[in-house]
Amino acid sequence: MPSDQERILARAAREVTAGQIVNLGIGLPTRLFHYLPPEMEVLVHSENGVLGCQPLDDDAAPDLEMIDSGGAYIGARPGASVFDSALSFAMIRRSRVDVTFMGAFEVDQQGNLANWKIPGKFSPGIGGAMELAQKVETLVVLCSHNDKHGNPKILKRCRLPLTAPRCVTRIITEKAVMQVTDAGLEVLDIAEGLDVATLRAATEADLIIDEDRLGRF
Secondary structure (H helix, E strand, C coil), rough: CHHHHHHHHHHCCCCCCCEEEECCCCCCCHHHCCCCHCCCCCCCECCCEEEEECCCCCCCCCCCCCEECCCCEEEEEEEEEEEEHHHHHHHHHHCCCCEECCCCCCCCCCCCECCCCCCCCCCCCCCCCHHHHHHEEEEEECCCCCCCCCCCCCECCCCCCCCCCCCCEECCCEEEEEEECCCCCEEEEEEECCCCHHHHCCCCCCCCCCCCCCEEC
């Protein structure tokens, strides 16, 4: 039985197609590396200034100058490029990155994203998430469906400070895959063994559900 995070990552890997430039945000998204088919031709981008990241082998000595957005050591595939942060953000601002995966404290049915600040708690700053959220055409949120207290994280309207408005394309949690539409959140897939009533009870946002077309994951 996969864990909640494994379920999220395995489903998220299906959002990536060959030939894309993919950015992986801090936290859970950085683990998506390990769920992509090894034969798939994908270039992973780090806003630190690397195009062509790959996981560091367990027995490999790290290059102390090669880190991902969360500060973890990474490797580089043959043909990878290394450049300064100005060029890295120029790629983002010119919409050269195809898809970015990010975590979230909250996300709502308008596609608003809050993932950088909880008032009263330390935050290192909004960072590259603000740029990515505004300039990358496809933004996929990977997060738990509820917080540690059981409160919904998928809301009618975000309450925390926003990273960017109306930027989220799709949301993947351990319970469901939801597409942001003008009418609300359309549920595309629901977790195996979960019923629609339980999903609705765990979600504050309005959900559009066609049970005859629901996928399972």
